[in-house]
Amino acid sequence: MTALHEQTVIGFIGTGVMGKSMAGHLLQAGYRVLVYNRTSAKAAELVSRGAEVKERVADLAREADVVITMVGYPRDVEEVYFGTHGIFENAKTGTYLIDMTTSTPSLAKRIYEQARDKEMHALDAPVSGGDIGAREARLTIMVGGDADTFERVRPILERMGTNIVLQGPAGAGQHTKMCNQIAIASNMMGVCEAMAYARKAGLNPESVLKSIEAGAAGSWSLSNLAPRMISGNFEPGFYVKHFIKDMGIALEAAKEMELDTPGLELAKRLYDQLAASGEENSGTQALFKLYDR
Template structure:
């Protein structure tokens, strides 16, 4: 499927590094919106798919940075982002004055601040703009985007954010986006664990699981997990919209930051250990709602409908 007829409508060339479960649909949405997109990924297959869709292929992060106006990264963790930015053929080596780097990964706020300083030394700007909404949000362009960095730079890139997301918020200086994302994950994981415990409890007590979900969704317990995941959870469908291993990584960021800033995070620490158990039991590639399986293991039962 080619979109070349739209390619030069926008006059802004975008580099997109990290074409994974989230990055690939986000990059496709930018192509659909008429942007020239140069993609790079550690494995080649998603790059080939992007080229077929109307994008171009970059040879390295440096090559991408040399060919575009704005570089977007959507990568698994702090270590990978640091490598992609700082290695010999990384973004820093190819970035030039006046450019913007938008990191949409979820990484440590302090790492973000350090990378932003390095990019600023090259006369370029960085926004940390982590995302929430899972694979569906990435495909539909309805992500929640939390951005840190210079407000004028944020405003300049609003056209891109509006293609990829629905709720776009400037949260403060560099690092503030990552801090907000940590807050997001604290609440999301609490929902996932809470709903899991409720469903396993309902199963053991002999209640109708679908009725329980219907009954509590409309009241004070109503939340994203009940609306978007509970019906799949009781079918044992844990196909990933967001990997449990990424939730674990995000909770490590939150608990580490809690140490750093002297904030007790008692509930988050429990969620952290439960997601660690997802990893150690080989379920890291399940959806983050799959944490229910750990609760089921502890209870010696499965909360399923026939």
């Protein structure tokens, strides 16, 4: 099946920390991009670069050939797709729908089934790589859905990411993202503990990082977030509140599959504690504050 042409009109819903960069890459590639964000000011930079802002989801959905959603929570996804003024009630037959929000596998399947019934095409395609990956178009994109739909939109996904894998049928992308978040959850505790230990031992954390990131301890979180911890930069590349949401989804899915995830449970408790202390809008690296006291 041939890919979509460059005259494709792309609607992008959710232009926050990551969505803004992702939509920007599509603009740079020459696509006509329509944007919607509940806080319209967040779309201002994209509009200055040529994006067209829409006041309602319905207005965007009616005009777009492809609709990409990158919103906060499963409830937001549900509202955007199934609401009276949402995508399904307003998009035209044949529209391609790509939800890049980290959401629940069950909701991804529901969107897929509704799209099929309305003769549309849906993929769940959550991402990993944070603000850096979004800014540099190096996101990992985990996709669930039909292979022919995936191949048609692949050129669009390739404008935003480099590691793009079709994992299986609808919901498989979201399940894969849960694997990603489970691995990160325990790793973040290890990174924070290592950096706190370095300080307590009187070592230079930057020097320690230089040694350990090149060995068996190496990880994306260690290389990208430990430097922020050391410098006291807790600005969000990925919000604490959104990571808590993701861990909650993963815990619920694991429970349904009768899988024990003690590392994930501990990380969730620590991040809940961090959020309760007023850090829910900080970046996930702010977990370091619980250790560095």
